[in-house]
Amino acid sequence: MSELAHDVRLVSASLVHPNGHRALRAVSLALGAGERVAVIGPSGAGKTTLVRVLATSLKPSGGGLAIGGVDPWQLGVAALRRLRATIGVVHQSPPIPPRLRVVTAVLAGRLGTWPAWRSLASLFVPRDAAAARTALDRLDLGERVFDRCDRLSGGQLQRVGIARVLCQQANVILADEPVSALDPALADLSVGALVAENETRGATLVASLHAVDLALKWFPRIVGMKDGEIVFDRPTAAVTSAMLHELYATEGRVLPQQGVDVVDRSVRRANVVVLKRPGCQ
Amino acid sequence: MSAAAETLPAPLRDPAARGRLGALVVAIVVLWPLLALAEFKPWRLLDPGGLQVMANFLAGFLPPSTAPDFLALLAKATVETLAIATAGIALAFVVAVPLAVVATRSLAVSRIGPGPGRAAGTAVRTAARAVLTLLRAIPEVVWALVFVRALGLGPGAGVLALAVTYGGMLGKVYTEILESGDTRSARALLEAGSPRVAALFYALVPSTAQELASYTVYRWECAVRASVVMGFVGAGGLGQLMDQSMKMLNGGEASSILLTFLALVIIADALSAVIRRVLA
Numbered sequence: 001m002s003e004l005a006h007d008v009r010l011v012s013a014s015l016v017h018p019n020g021h022r023a024l025r026a027v028s029l030a031l032g033a034g035e036r037v038a039v040i041g042p043s044g045a046g047k048t049t050l051v052r053v054l055a056t057s058l059k060p061s062g063g064g065l066a067i068g069g070v071d072p073w074q075l076g077v078a079a080l081r082r083l084r085a086t087i088g089v090v091h092q093s094p095p096i097p098p099r100l101r102v103v104t105a106v107l108a109g110r111l112g113t114w115p116a117w118r119s120l121a122s123l124f125v126p127r128d129a130a131a132a133r134t135a136l137d138r139l140d141l142g143e144r145v146f147d148r149c150d151r152l153s154g155g156q157l158q159r160v161g162i163a164r165v166l167c168q169q170a171n172v173i174l175a176d177e178p179v180s181a182l183d184p185a186l187a188d189l190s191v192g193a194l195v196a197e198n199e200t201r202g203a204t205l206v207a208s209l210h211a212v213d214l215a216l217k218w219f220p221r222i223v224g225m226k227d228g229e230i231v232f233d234r235p236t237a238a239v240t241s242a243m244l245h246e247l248y249a250t251e252g253r254v255l256p257q258q259g260v261d262v263v264d265r266s267v268r269r270a271n272v273v274v275l276k277r278p279g280c281q
Numbered sequence: 282m283s284a285a286a287e288t289l290p291a292p293l294r295d296p297a298a299r300g301r302l303g304a305l306v307v308a309i310v311v312l313w314p315l316l317a318l319a320e321f322k323p324w325r326l327l328d329p330g331g332l333q334v335m336a337n338f339l340a341g342f343l344p345p346s347t348a349p350d351f352l353a354l355l356a357k358a359t360v361e362t363l364a365i366a367t368a369g370i371a372l373a374f375v376v377a378v379p380l381a382v383v384a385t386r387s388l389a390v391s392r393i394g395p396g397p398g399r400a401a402g403t404a405v406r407t408a409a410r411a412v413l414t415l416l417r418a419i420p421e422v423v424w425a426l427v428f429v430r431a432l433g434l435g436p437g438a439g440v441l442a443l444a445v446t447y448g449g450m451l452g453k454v455y456t457e458i459l460e461s462g463d464t465r466s467a468r469a470l471l472e473a474g475s476p477r478v479a480a481l482f483y484a485l486v487p488s489t490a491q492e493l494a495s496y497t498v499y500r501w502e503c504a505v506r507a508s509v510v511m512g513f514v515g516a517g518g519l520g521q522l523m524d525q526s527m528k529m530l531n532g533g534e535a536s537s538i539l540l541t542f543l544a545l546v547i548i549a550d551a552l553s554a555v556i557r558r559v560l561a
Contacts, residue, residue: 077391081476084473086474089472091465097488098488111480116479120479123482168473
């Protein structure tokens with residue numbers, strides 16, 4: 001499998017859900033190989049749908065997608081499977097069976113590249129527990145490697161989902177609200193781990209984020225979405241406060257930030273220190 | 282619009298209410314003639330004549346036979362029945378698992394998108410379901426009659442009959458269990474390039490293991506009981522013993538056999554509970 005990252009190109013893609021809801025309207029988005037971009041916008045803006053279209057889990061109703069210069073929907077069964085193995089998706093609510101052990105859930109990131117017999121053998125004796133442990137360590141969860149997933153909190157499970165993608169060594173990482181259940185310090189750590197995949201391995205990274213401050217801190221390019229359309233797509237330095245307030249106009253006057261979103265007060269206090277963002281706004 | 286109309290919104294109407302009421306009406310309209318057709322008249326059980334006949338019939342079963350010769354026969358037949366049921370379920374499992382894996386929609390990669398190979402995938406799934414339907418549509422006693430012709434009287438025919446019918450049943454229910462849990466985990470793996478079998482064991486089996494085990498043990502219990510019917514066609518085991526006792530109008534022996542069945546069902550229950558606890 002290619003070690004090179006893929007570029008991602010979405011051209012005028014639209015998506016209508018079976019219930020008639022139009023989630024994407026003529027969305028165009030181009031990322032160079034190894035680029036990273038944050039997608040922000042109010043609830044229902046189409047961020048999740050955008051991630052799923054890029055992940056080849058939804059086929060656009062109109063327009064086109066190219067990953068690494070190839071339209072995935074023109075590929076044959078085997079080629080599409082190989083392509084999908086190079087795309088890592090972090091889901092907002094991690095789709096992990098509660099009975100699975102953490103080590104198994106993380107190593108499941110390798111299933112796309114392992115032969116079936118190795119996958120089955122790894123259920124009994126984890127094939128590469130050290131790799132799972134390393135991925136978890138980066139998210140401050142290393143000591144839970146042999147616990148069962150139903151013993152974890154929502155935030156811990158979300159980090160298991162991130163660790164799975166770290167373990168996958170994907171060329172393209174698509175993260176859909178990857179830190180929505182985390183306190184500010186851990187959210188910062190986890191987004192940092194995803195960004196490190198982009199910076200050190202050159203994986204192309206798209207992350208939809210609810211917390212504007214995290215997006216501005218970690219990403220050099222911001223895409224604002226609303227009502228299934230891209231409202232702006234700019235370098236972070238060129239994103240103004242007015243643009244952000246207009247984007248979130250329907251959600252009140254306060255911009256959604258990791259700091260104010262979090263319910264736990266003690267965590268909120270810690271956040272003030274952690275998330276001081278240099279040079280924006 | 283008046284101020285009153287603005288302050289008093291229309292009462293909330295549940296959009297599902299109409300459909301639910303309709304379903305209830307349809308259920309009654311369909312069920313009533315069925316009950317009439319089935320001559321469902323439970324009060325006739327309480328007629329004095331009927332009660333007396335039933336009581337006489339049941340009195341013939343007491344006391345259970347404990348003759349040593351008979352108990353030796355019973356023990357041998359019980360072991361034979363257990364062997365038939367266990368071998369039958371094991372073979373049925375072998376028949377059911379591949380068919381269920383093929384038929385399960387939540388393991389279908391081509392449904393994502395939909396992607397390449399969708400038509401072929403749908404055709405293969407439909408064919409697998411058709412095979413499962415065919416296997417279970419024919420009662421095991423009919424299969425037993427067929428296999429007795431080929432293999433002669435004895436347990437072998439019973440095992441094959443169970444394997445065929447119960448393979449169809451297990452396959453169908455496995456498919457439905459695998460499709461009814463949280464299938465997002467399997468889909469997420471398939472979307473990351475995982476092969477079907479890996480998605481089965483990393484996503485669907487962990488979240489449905491208890492149900493799968495519970496249903497399999499329940500089918501084993503059914504297989505123990507089904508051996509009664511098949512014993513009537515000479516497939517061996519407790520059924521054949523039961524057939525002989527009934528023909529000789531020996532109620533005591535019959536009730537001993539029934540008590541054995543009761544014990545076996547209780548054991549199956551306990552086994553199921555243990556397995557579910559282990560898999561919890």
